[in-house]
Amino acid sequence: MIQKFLRFVPPYTWIPITLALVFNLLVYYCPNRFFALTSPSVDVTIPIDGQLPFLSFFVLIYVLAYVQWAGSYIWHGRDSVKLCYHIVTADCIAKLLCLIIFLAMPTQTVHPAISDNTVFDHGMRMIFAVDRPINLFPSIHCLESWICFRGAMMLSKKNGWYIAAQGVFTLLVFASTLFTKQHLILDIPAGILVGEIGLFLSKRFNLWRFMNKLQPRKIRPDVSVVG
Numbered sequence: 001m002i003q004k005f006l007r008f009v010p011p012y013t014w015i016p017i018t019l020a021l022v023f024n025l026l027v028y029y030c031p032n033r034f035f036a037l038t039s040p041s042v043d044v045t046i047p048i049d050g051q052l053p054f055l056s057f058f059v060l061i062y063v064l065a066y067v068q069w070a071g072s073y074i075w076h077g078r079d080s081v082k083l084c085y086h087i088v089t090a091d092c093i094a095k096l097l098c099l100i101i102f103l104a105m106p107t108q109t110v111h112p113a114i115s116d117n118t119v120f121d122h123g124m125r126m127i128f129a130v131d132r133p134i135n136l137f138p139s140i141h142c143l144e145s146w147i148c149f150r151g152a153m154m155l156s157k158k159n160g161w162y163i164a165a166q167g168v169f170t171l172l173v174f175a176s177t178l179f180t181k182q183h184l185i186l187d188i189p190a191g192i193l194v195g196e197i198g199l200f201l202s203k204r205f206n207l208w209r210f211m212n213k214l215q216p217r218k219i220r221p222d223v224s225v226v227g
Contacts, residue, residue, distance in 0.1 A: 020091050042106065
């Protein structure tokens with residue numbers, strides 16, 4: 001059983017994936033604590049935001065995004081040491097950019113009232129109860145799914161169907177953030193942009209190599225031979 005687990009989730013992926021989770025929690029909770037101390041929220045709504053309907057069944061996609069992220073980080077991490085480190089380093093850089101923006105330019109929206117009682121409506125009530133409608137720009141939901149899609153494009157063994165599936169689901173995640181009224185339209189390109197900045201900096205300056213220094217010596221891969 002242990003051997004099967006180690007083959008599926010190689011030891012060199014443990015610290016990077018854990019670090020990605022820690023950064024996600026840090027960026028999510030820190031601005032929530034300091035929101036009241038920052039400047040008044042900035043309004044990034046555009047006219048079309050008010051034209052989009054509230055569609056509670058999109059909560060299913062919104063929640064399944066977490067499955068996409070977890071599965072992608074494990075699957076892409078197994079591909080190679082370089083891709084594992086590159087994706088996580090890019091993610092952490094992008095999250096730091098999000099944290100800076102959240103603190104410097106906080107944004108917020110208003111959750112709609114939910115009058116129906118379908119299973120999706122109950123799901124949305126739960127989301128609204130635990131997720132304050134603040135710090136929306138850039139969208140971390142969109143950032144994460146975009147990096148998962150980009151990671152699929154970087155796999156050593158390209159699979160057109162897998163890349164297409166990641167692309168389609170990522171677009172659905174983008175839509176879910178709007179139709180659940182968790183985000184505004186401009187939050188989406190902002191999430192993509194910080195993701196691309198993270199990917200660029202990680203690759204351009206080989207910042208992904210620093211991830212290896214966090215590994216215990218006994219499981220530390222030799223990245224000197226990695227291109």
